Amino acid sequence: MHEYSVVQALLDQCEREAKKAGANMIINIVVKVGKLSGIDPALLKSAFYFFNEDSFCKGAALNLILQKVAIECKKCGQISELDELDFCCPKCKSEEITIIDGEDLTLMSLEME
Numbered sequence: 001m002h003e004y005s006v007v008q009a010l011l012d013q014c015e016r017e018a019k020k021a022g023a024n025m026i027i028n029i030v031v032k033v034g035k036l037s038g039i040d041p042a043l044l045k046s047a048f049y050f051f052n053e054d055s056f057c058k059g060a061a062l063n064l065i066l067q068k069v070a071i072e073c074k075k076c077g078q079i080s081e082l083d084e085l086d087f088c089c090p091k092c093k094s095e096e097i098t099i100i101d102g103e104d105l106t107l108m109s110l111e112m113e
């Protein structure tokens, strides 16, 4: 499953960050999940708690921030968050937009000890 490889990469990244900071353990992990990332938040959580038992992140809590799709309109410059996935500017209805957020999974913060 896609979520499993995502979790493995996430655990590796957290471990690297923690070791770089000289921490002994990770308490809390905050991850932003974009609506377009293709990741199911519930599956991501269950995969995380399955795999973290055998990792440096054992005992850490995973907190997810669900990020809506954010777009910037190339015509009027309006930045909007979309509730529906209709890719046009809510203000001027232009379809010339750039997606600026909501596509990725991003590690936002780590609480360590």
Ligand SMILES: [Zn+2]
Residues within 6 Å of the ligand: 073, 074, 075, 076, 077, 078, 089, 090, 091, 092, 093, 094
């Ligand atoms: Zn616009």
